[in-house]
Amino acid sequence: MSDGAVYVFGLDGVPPELVDRGIDAGRLPNFERMRAEGTDGTTRSTVPPLSMIAWSSFATGRNPGNHGIYNFMLKEEGEYGTDFVNADTLREQSVPVWEYLDAEGHRSGVMNVMPGYPPSRTSGFHISDNITTPSSGSYAFPDELQQDIEQRVGEYDVDPYEGYDDGTDEQNLKGLLDNFFEIEKNRIEVAKLLVEEYPCDFYSLVFSGPDNVLHVLGHVLDETHPKHDPQVAARFDDKPLELLELYDDFLGWVMDQMDDDDTMMVLSDHGHGPVYQTINLNSWLYNAGYLELESRPWTRLKQFGYNHVYDAVETVMSELNLFSKLKMGVARTSGGSSGPDLAELLTISRKDIDWSKTAAFTVASGGQIYLNTDDHAEGAIPDHKYDEVRERLREKLLAIEHPERGDRVIDSVLYGEDVYGDEYADTRPDLVCMPAPGYQIQYPQTMKTKRVFADPPKTGSHTSMNEMHGIFYAWGGPVESETGVTVDLTDFSPTACSLLDVPVPEEMDGDVRDDVVDVDVERERYDGKVETKRAVREVVDELET
Amino acid sequence: MTTVQLPANLRDRYEPLADRLDGFDSPDELAEYVLEATAEEIERGDTASAADSADDEVVEERLEQLGYLEK
Numbered sequence: 001m002s003d004g005a006v007y008v009f010g011l012d013g014v015p016p017e018l019v020d021r022g023i024d025a026g027r028l029p030n031f032e033r034m035r036a037e038g039t040d041g042t043t044r045s046t047v048p049p050l051s052m053i054a055w056s057s058f059a060t061g062r063n064p065g066n067h068g069i070y071n072f073m074l075k076e077e078g079e080y081g082t083d084f085v086n087a088d089t090l091r092e093q094s095v096p097v098w099e100y101l102d103a104e105g106h107r108s109g110v111m112n113v114m115p116g117y118p119p120s121r122t123s124g125f126h127i128s129d130n131i132t133t134p135s136s137g138s139y140a141f142p143d144e145l146q147q148d149i150e151q152r153v154g155e156y157d158v159d160p161y162e163g164y165d166d167g168t169d170e171q172n173l174k175g176l177l178d179n180f181f182e183i184e185k186n187r188i189e190v191a192k193l194l195v196e197e198y199p200c201d202f203y204s205l206v207f208s209g210p211d212n213v214l215h216v217l218g219h220v221l222d223e224t225h226p227k228h229d230p231q232v233a234a235r236f237d238d239k240p241l242e243l244l245e246l247y248d249d250f251l252g253w254v255m256d257q258m259d260d261d262d263t264m265m266v267l268s269d270h271g272h273g274p275v276y277q278t279i280n281l282n283s284w285l286y287n288a289g290y291l292e293l294e295s296r297p298w299t300r301l302k303q304f305g306y307n308h309v310y311d312a313v314e315t316v317m318s319e320l321n322l323f324s325k326l327k328m329g330v331a332r333t334s335g336g337s338s339g340p341d342l343a344e345l346l347t348i349s350r351k352d353i354d355w356s357k358t359a360a361f362t363v364a365s366g367g368q369i370y371l372n373t374d375d376h377a378e379g380a381i382p383d384h385k386y387d388e389v390r391e392r393l394r395e396k397l398l399a400i401e402h403p404e405r406g407d408r409v410i411d412s413v414l415y416g417e418d419v420y421g422d423e424y425a426d427t428r429p430d431l432v433c434m435p436a437p438g439y440q441i442q443y444p445q446t447m448k449t450k451r452v453f454a455d456p457p458k459t460g461s462h463t464s465m466n467e468m469h470g471i472f473y474a475w476g477g478p479v480e481s482e483t484g485v486t487v488d489l490t491d492f493s494p495t496a497c498s499l500l501d502v503p504v505p506e507e508m509d510g511d512v513r514d515d516v517v518d519v520d521v522e523r524e525r526y527d528g529k530v531e532t533k534r535a536v537r538e539v540v541d542e543l544e545t
Numbered sequence: 546m547t548t549v550q551l552p553a554n555l556r557d558r559y560e561p562l563a564d565r566l567d568g569f570d571s572p573d574e575l576a577e578y579v580l581e582a583t584a585e586e587i588e589r590g591d592t593a594s595a596a597d598s599a600d601d602e603v604v605e606e607r608l609e610q611l612g613y614l615e616k
Contacts, residue, residue, distance in 0.1 A: 072608055072613060072614070084604045084605075103568070117596070118596035123585070131608070134597040134600040135600065135603055136597065137594065137596070137597035138593070138594035138596070138597075141591070141593050142591035143591075143592045143593060143594055144592070159603075159607070161606075161610040161611065215611060364613075364614075365613050365614060366613075440612075443613075443614060525567040526568030527567045528565070528566025528569055529566070529578065531566060532566060532575070532578060532579060536583050536586060537586060539583070
């Protein structure tokens with residue numbers, strides 16, 4: 001039993017083998033100490049292993065069906081459109097652990113856990129995340145924290161991806177990496193400030209640096225990657241370990257601050273591996289006869305132009321090093337209130353799909369497929385045909401082979417109910433495709449119907465089936481001495497509750513890992529207290545304004 | 546110590562609320578929780594800026610930079 005503080009540090013995207021390599025080389029002494037004195041193992045990610053879904057499961061202790069965050073963008077029930085996820089989406093559909101802790105009188109400190117904007121206003125502090133935070137405006141609660149960070153540490157960059165270009169050019173890659181390292185050094189200083197001067201019972205601080213760095217180094221780290229260049233590799237292949245050394249120093253600093261009954265857990269939400277080719281699922285579905293485009297002349301004309309003329313423009317512009325700028329220019333005019341929507345005008349987008357003749361479609365990257373069942377506005381599949389259509393589609397997906405490489409592209413195709421639970425049939429995907437190693441399932445919002453396969457949009461790597469596991473380390477008074485454990489992302493929140501002697505909410509799917517920490521387990525249902533706290537906060541807000 | 550007694554009309558409203566909300570065994574417990582939480586909120590004195598509206602274009606651009614979305 002412990003009611004000391006709980007420190008959880010997330011290192012987004014770190015693969016276990018990278019830490020192993022650093023420990024073996026004697027470069028990560030504090031990871032080594034955690035392994036020797038505490039528990040180590042791996043963290044099992046969500047399906048698919050995308051950070052938005054993964055951190056939502058971490059924060060709520062629930063599987064994606066139960067917290068409702070299936071991807072970076074969500075399909076509306078019975079509709080074809082999507083909305084981007086933010087922290088309000090998560091709060092509407094679920095409850096992050098810091099709200100339960102708040103309801104039981106505990107202070108939490110949160111930094112950069114997706115989806116983090118708008119920041120939570122529970123007792124303690126909350127800094128929003130890199131993806132959902134607007135470029136301007138307040139990223140921290142309370143306001144005073146933001147001022148404190150900026151006065152004492154400097155600018156907190158909420159948009160580290162600004163200027164994040166392809167990275168193939170050696171100089172460009174150096175610039176990108178230098179920028180990411182600067183941001184992470186700054187974040188570590190912010191984290192020290194938070195731990196030292198903003199006392200909380202529960203800290204959940206996430207660093208995105210590893211994911212950012214690994215995304216652009218897939219071709220550098222993998223000697224068999226088609227874009228691997230030994231000279232570039234010699235210059236940059238140590239960067240991931242250099243970054244881990246920064247976090248290792250920080251973890252050592254935290255260990256020095258900790259009391260005997262405190263607990264520290266370190267995890268990554270998924271691993272990383274190289275990507276050689278991408279598959280555009282909607283293009284594949286079109287070519288396989290599952291997705292149909294409107295027959296109107298403009299769509300047909302665009303289809304010709306986008307498939308043929310656009311490529312010629314792309315080749316010429318790329319040679320002049322202007323294509324990415326043009327593409328961003330087109331993207332920026334998309335969906336804005338002023339001026340024409342160039343992306344829609346020139347390319348094949350979702351608005352060109354003939355839904356009445358479409359059986360299956362995807363709305364985001366990651367391999368999740370929805371069937372156009374008759375509960376959709378223009379649904380084409382009646383109930384009695386569902387199993388037959390889905391099974392046939394599943395078989396075809398499993399049989400996809402790359403036309404030049406000749407290997408299987410999809411490793412497995414899972415049923416939505418098996419991954420997300422039976423009870424979420426109205427919102428969950430019907431099938432989830434997991435890519436074979438080296439492939440990424442991509443979702444271009446615009447699609448060339450003749451191009452099913454392509455090079456990765458970045459030269460770096462992305463998550464895949466083989467990267468379902470991240471790191472797990474635990475250290476501190478209540479931590480057992482174990483090795484080789486597998487912890488699910490949903491286990492962190494219930495385990496943190498037990499460590500703080502707070503009842504584990506019945507709504508959490510994860511387990512209290514009493515094999516990792518010495519705790520007693522008590523479960524209760526108290527969502528009503530969270531609801532009451534939210535209502536009180538709104539009333540007090542109104543009183544104060 | 547003075548015990549605050551809920552007026553009858555308020556008790557009538559808090560009773561079904563305490564039944565509906567998980568975590569409370571009685572209307573008195575709910576009322577006490579509300580009063581305590583209200584005092585805490587006011588005492589904290591933390592200020593929070595109004596959240597800016599979601600900026601889909603920025604999110605889209607970041608996801609594109611990370612390779613999760615493609616135009």
